[in-house]
Amino acid sequence: MFYCILCYNRESELQAWSREKEATVMARREAVAHSLATQGRLGPVGKLMPTTTAVTVRASREPLVLDGPFAETKEQLLGFYLVDCRSLEDALEVAHRLVGETGALEVRPLAQFYPGIGLQ
Amino acid sequence: MTDVAWIGAALAAARPQAVAALLRYFRNLDVAEEAFQEACLRALKSWPVNGPPRDSAAWCIFVGRNSALDEMRRRNKHDTLPDDDVIPDAEDTESAMVERLDSSAYQDDVLRLLFICCQPDLPATQQIAVALRIVSGLSVQEIASAFLVGEAAMAQRITRAKRAMTQAAVAFETPGPAERAERLNTVAAMIYLLFNEGYSASGGDAHVRVPLCEEAIRLGRLLLRLFPSESEIMGLTALMLLQHARAAARLDENNNIVLLDDQDRSRWNREMINEGLVLVEKAQRQGLPGTYQLQAALAAVHARAARAQDTDWSQIDQIYAVLEVLQPSPVITLNRAVAVSKVRGAAAALDLLAPLAEPLAGYFHYFGVKGALLKDLGRADEAREAFNKAISLARTAAEAAHIRMNLDKLNS
Numbered sequence: 409m410f411y412c413i414l415c416y417n418r419e420s421e422l423q424a425w426s427r428e429k430e431a432t433v434m435a436r437r438e439a440v441a442h443s444l445a446t447q448g449r450l451g452p453v454g455k456l457m458p459t460t461t462a463v464t465v466r467a468s469r470e471p472l473v474l475d476g477p478f479a480e481t482k483e484q485l486l487g488f489y490l491v492d493c494r495s496l497e498d499a500l501e502v503a504h505r506l507v508g509e510t511g512a513l514e515v516r517p518l519a520q521f522y523p524g525i526g527l528q
Numbered sequence: 529m530t531d532v533a534w535i536g537a538a539l540a541a542a543r544p545q546a547v548a549a550l551l552r553y554f555r556n557l558d559v560a561e562e563a564f565q566e567a568c569l570r571a572l573k574s575w576p577v578n579g580p581p582r583d584s585a586a587w588c589i590f591v592g593r594n595s596a597l598d599e600m601r602r603r604n605k606h607d608t609l610p611d612d613d614v615i616p617d618a619e620d621t622e623s624a625m626v627e628r629l630d631s632s633a634y635q636d637d638v639l640r641l642l643f644i645c646c647q648p649d650l651p652a653t654q655q656i657a658v659a660l661r662i663v664s665g666l667s668v669q670e671i672a673s674a675f676l677v678g679e680a681a682m683a684q685r686i687t688r689a690k691r692a693m694t695q696a697a698v699a700f701e702t703p704g705p706a707e708r709a710e711r712l713n714t715v716a717a718m719i720y721l722l723f724n725e726g727y728s729a730s731g732g733d734a735h736v737r738v739p740l741c742e743e744a745i746r747l748g749r750l751l752l753r754l755f756p757s758e759s760e761i762m763g764l765t766a767l768m769l770l771q772h773a774r775a776a777a778r779l780d781e782n783n784n785i786v787l788l789d790d791q792d793r794s795r796w797n798r799e800m801i802n803e804g805l806v807l808v809e810k811a812q813r814q815g816l817p818g819t820y821q822l823q824a825a826l827a828a829v830h831a832r833a834a835r836a837q838d839t840d841w842s843q844i845d846q847i848y849a850v851l852e853v854l855q856p857s858p859v860i861t862l863n864r865a866v867a868v869s870k871v872r873g874a875a876a877a878l879d880l881l882a883p884l885a886e887p888l889a890g891y892f893h894y895f896g897v898k899g900a901l902l903k904d905l906g907r908a909d910e911a912r913e914a915f916n917k918a919i920s921l922a923r924t925a926a927e928a929a930h931i932r933m934n935l936d937k938l939n940s
Contacts (some may be wrong), residue, residue: 418538418541418584419753420541420750420753421534421537421538421540421541421584422537423541423746423749424536424537424538424540424541424746425533425537426533426537428533429533429534429537457802457803457806458749458803459753460749460752460753460756460762460765460807461803461806461807461810463810463813473813474757475756475757475810476753476756476757482582482583508534509534509580510534510538510580
């Protein structure tokens with residue numbers, strides 16, 4: 409089954425990371441992604457731009473266009489991985505390898521999946 | 529060994545909100561800073577053991593407030609009771625505290641904290657230094673090295689600035705829309721000054737000042753998170769991102785400035801450029817043009833061009849035309865003339881220059897541009913005259929050398 413691993417953390421904290429800290433975290437995540445890729449289990453991976461770039465379109469009689477992310481949350485959605493996993497246990501194991509010292513990873517199985525055209 | 533890097537980042541991120549809320553609570557900057565300091569010390573003991581709190585800013589405010597109140601009570605046993613205005617809400621319930629922590633209160637708290645750093649009597653460099661100390665939490669040593677001055681001198685500057693801030697009357701009431709807009713303007717100007725302090729550094733010291741640019745961008749994003757629909761704050765943040773994206777290409781191997789046209793664009797930071805471009809677009813949707821947005825739009829046109837010769841000069845001309853209306857200045861007209869020369873030719877550009885002769889009589893770039901236009905029109909003698917005038921007004925050897933190169937071309 410395909411699992412989406414959604415990465416949440418406090419954006420303001422990440423923006424205060426030193427370059428070394430950021431490099432360490434990214435290197436560790438890349439290593440995990442690389443091992444998943446060599447096993448043929450890694451789907452699309454995305455790092456989102458800061459929430460300050462977000463615009464939200466909310467349904468209404470006339471759809472409302474609002475600046476900012478859809479909700480004010482303590483931790484923000486910052487990125488995602490799509491991974492092919494045999495079981496929930498397996499998906500949680502991947503999440504354990506990805507998780508850092510702060511923040512949270514939400515493991516959500518996909519109900520439907522359209523591969524799209526493989527954007528480059 | 530426990531890795532405390534994440535604690536440092538968490539405390540740095542919590543700092544503006546926490547100090548700002550404590551300032552509102554105690555109405556005294558020194559008390560607020562000490563309270564936050566105490567909260568940091570306790571965090572360093574408690575977080576490695578208990579893990580990070582769900583909301584580190586709220587944790588720091590709560591712990592900082594309580595420790596400062598404890599300290600006051602301890603002193604009271606020996607001293608007289610403090611004045612009521614020192615602890616205005618000592619009897620606050622926790623629920624009232626939580627209420628104060630909602631984001632709308634944060635907004636004005638953080639804005640107030642930034643705003644009081646912008647005391648108009650203080651020179652700009654002192655405003656920036658004190659903001660870096662109080663809002664960003666940089667050490668005096670870090671600030672001193674970024675400004676290329678000694679630590680003792682910087683410490684003295686910051687102390688003096690803080691004294692001026694303490695004496696200034698600060699309104700703690702929730703500001704009205706007009707007051708808030710004015711505060712945002714003032715604070716945006718200070719953040720851009722901070723950015724320029726880092727950006728305009730030239731030669732070998734430029735790398736030292738990168739932290740100033742990064743800190744300015746961090747403050748811009750912070751302000752934008754608090755005021756998500758302010759198009760000028762979008763513009764400011766975009767402008768800084770688009771300019772800073774070129775940092776790696778701005779210096780050659782000898783640490784000399786490389787002009788925009790000659791920069792190796794593959795060294796521009798694409799991630800920063802993309803974020804800047806998105807913010808420019810997002811700001812423009814509001815239809816409320818402002819000077820930061822327009823400057824960001826200019827930077828965006830350059831960022832979109834894969835090569836210097838691909839630059840869309842007619843768009844630059846149009847943006848300058850709007851900027852001329854919004855903020856009339858001979859320097860802006862001069863810049864527009866450069867764009868016009870690329871779109872409609874040197875003769876049209878020279879017409880724009882005519883009314884600038886008097887206001888820009890002592891301006892190096894005016895004569896540089898004028899000389900180049902005259903050269904293009906084949907008016908060699910007049911061009912030579914303008915170039916010579918430019919050389920006499922050059923402020924750096926690099927500026928003079930650039931003009932001399934043009935003179936040589938003219939003579940050959």
